[in-house]
Amino acid sequence: MSAALEGLAERYLHLERPTRWRKSEIAFWIATLLPFFLFESYLSLASQVAITALFALSLDLILGYAGIVSLGHAAFFGLGAYAAGLIAKHGWGEPLSGLVMAAALAGVVGYAASFIIARFRHLALIMITLGLGLLLYEAANSASWLTGGADGLQGVRMWPLLGYFKFDLFGFTAYTYSLAVLFLVFLVARRLIHSPFGLSLRGIRENPVRMPAIGAPSHAHIRKIYSISAVMAGMAGALLAQTTSTVSLEALGFQRSADVLVILILGGAGRLYGGILGAIIYMVARDQFSGVNPQYWYFWIGLLLIAVVTLLPNGILGGLAQWTSRWSSRWSSSSRRGTPP
């Protein structure tokens, strides 16, 4: 009787353990405050890293956890960016409300698209997401009366954040704003992943046929997570538009969709911090490289990608996790030998 209860308790603990905050996580978030003190002239870069991390996190929710491969996720990023930019251009420059409105628009479009997305898998899904993304890009290019076309949206003027903090040249306000939004959205994503809904997503990723058989409405779940992911991507786009006061077609482009995919895989998909880590590494490396030997950036990134895929299939975080678990199992097995059976 007690053995059965013990088994149940262990299974509960196994599910509950990841929801507790580990020391390394707390240390990481405290470290994100370092740029304010140590790297003051890098705050603009830090703000763009935070925005990219948010975008990568949104892709992780659908790719890493639900198994939807999308080559057109920049569509939502760009929609959020243009929405926020247009709202500001036409007179309402308040950042927070603009952010909410832009994210809502991206979410609505994401919800509509999710009906198509949920029905396909494999190559057809990849090509459809690619095609839809490219169509949106061409539409934005054609509608240059609205979007400014290839020259980008002009005349975006943001009001000070919370009525007081101007968006300055140093990037102080920009980084605080982006970091705060990233942290809040991260908390929401974390909650989502460790909930029963999150578990069912992982089930859908592993075996999409089995899940409806045990009663999980997989299409409805996919639609829900896709819409949530679209909202988050839209937020990231809106943040970029508001902190840089520019929006251009590149926000919607294939290059951006491909870059975020590379970033996510580098860091490790299916892990909460994968996108964030990937964004930090990729963008800092790119910034440093841009002064040294920029033409060959793609060469090294290609090589890195090949290395990661062949040697570290779960990204850098996956490799780290494997390494630490091997260490800890060796350590715990040696200590267990000492205890009585």
Next chain:
Amino acid sequence: MLASLVGVLFDGFAYGMLLFVLSVGLSVTLGMMNFVNLAHCSFAMLGGYIAVTLMNALAWPFFATLPVAFVAAAAASVVLERALYRRLYRASDLDQCLLTIGIVFVSIASAAYIYGTIQQPVQMPPYLRGSVVFLGVNFAVYRLFLVGTALAITFVLVASLEYTRFGAQVRAAVDNQRMARGLGINVQRTFAITFALGSGLAGLGGALAIEMVGLDPGFAFSFLIYVLIVVSVGGLGSIGGSFAAASLLGISDVAGKYYVPQLGAFLIYLVMVGLLMWRPAGLFGKR
């Protein structure tokens, strides 16, 4: 009016044939081994650059460079297959995509390093330049050559698939890999040879493409999208599917641009999304 329509349709068909030569290799290998090789157009680019180097630096005639482009691309694919691809046959679609995208990046950067980022100038022999007038319609000589070559390749491919033992092995491996293995067919070797042939065809396509669409280091990426469209619309593992999809896309693209130019850029993507939503496995795909 009819003359211009025929001229435009022919041009579209020729463009489609170029896409066919570039895509058929990818379609067959994807259908056989389910390996997503996004670096397919890097082999095409390799073929193109080999042809350019031979013509410009060594003054070879154009026709002599074509077999070399084929062989060079096939050889490169054998090397890559042994070194990298073999490890990832059982990996997920995404991993294969990413490995091959990494290869594409490396190839683009290497091409930029060796040849520079500008477009490669080539001069075709005089008998391939200009156009001929037939029944009042202008036919570009090079496009006629392209259509002829593509049809010859199609004929050879289909004939070898239907009438040779190797072709039978390929068809068996595409239809049911496990069963084919059970019957004693060396699927690994069949795949390696098919992969080399498919990449060789891509290299040939790259050499043929220079005159029509130009060659610069971005070729590996810019044509990848069109090739993927042909492959996904045509159906994996089907030569006939690739032929049909390439012709359909080439003609509809050009005809669309002629009659409704405002839709110009949208048409090819709309056609693709529409066709895939109607038939997710492609026009001639299995299942």
Next chain:
Amino acid sequence: MRNVLRGLGGLAAALLVASPVFAQNTVKIGLILPYSGQFADTATQMDNAIKLYVKQHGDTVAGKKLEFIRKDTGGIAPDVAKRLAQELVVRDKVDILAGFVLTPNALAASDVSTEAKKFMVIMNAATAIVTTKSPYSARTSVTIPQLNETFGAWAYKSGIKTAYTMVSDYGPGHDAEGAFQRGFKEAGGQITGSVRYPVANPDFSAFVQRAKDANAQGIFVFVPGGVQPAALAKALAERGIDPKKTKILGQGELTDAGALKSMGDSGLGIITVFHYDPNHKSKLNETFVKAYVGDYKRTPDFFSIGGYDGMHLIYEALKKTGGKADGDSLIAAAKGMKWESPRGPISIDPETRDIVQTVYIRRVEKVGGELQNVEFDKIENVKDPVKERMKK
């Protein structure tokens, strides 16, 4: 311990005070260019010309040493360009922002130039409104309306009464189409039709056929540089358009050196409008081209001349202010400056801070067995017409 700390604090304070003194003897120039990606070649050509100018004139001007900091935007990326401009101003403390091949990047960086009051030299971006975004910016390249409105008017005067326009469907293409049509119609001409093709367009035959159907006396085309000019020229020849009967009119990129080599004889007879050709017959240009080819084994192009003249502007402005490198002094010195460039006589308009130059009309002919753009007409002292109209 306290003494050590006090000593260190004093040293730090002394250094902080001293560093502006050190900095005052150098003028830092931040170069923002697309060194990697699809436009890398344009950045190479511009950077080569900048290095050539510094080599020829020394790196000290008005007692100050010049220091260059190079940043890569990777292509069209206004958010990156803006961040790089911010970092150059805040982190590296540059005095001058320069470069800018691509319009969206120039527009984004203009915000930084305005806010930080830094002199900005635009060495290529060709959209008319670029210099209106910052009161401290000046341009040494060209504007699309400057070329194409003039061309439209010239085309009508040369006897072409009807024209059909074909352009790429993006910003510069729309600008070119609007400018040519305006110039042509205001002179009295009639536009029989127009079409726009997608930017990434491999196959032009459908559009060329439409142009042929329209049966105009002239066809105006615009394509971005790269692989497209040759493809378009070949398509025009293949569809049977005879340059002797129908005049093909284009902007200079259509027939640049690389494109001419690829298109071969199908390019003969094409008429283009541009502000610079390496074969321009002037002593200054011949010296410039010879030095450039000698150092870099390549012929210079319009990216190079934009960079070369941009450097000239910076040098002369610094000489005029006696070495003062703040935005207000430099832009005041730059306004109205006139000089003889390898392309011809140019000046900076004091009101719009944009370039005023001679626009050349050229035809592709065979010279000594090689295809070249031969200048046969010119219009002098052309100001950017868009901003002229904005003034009224």
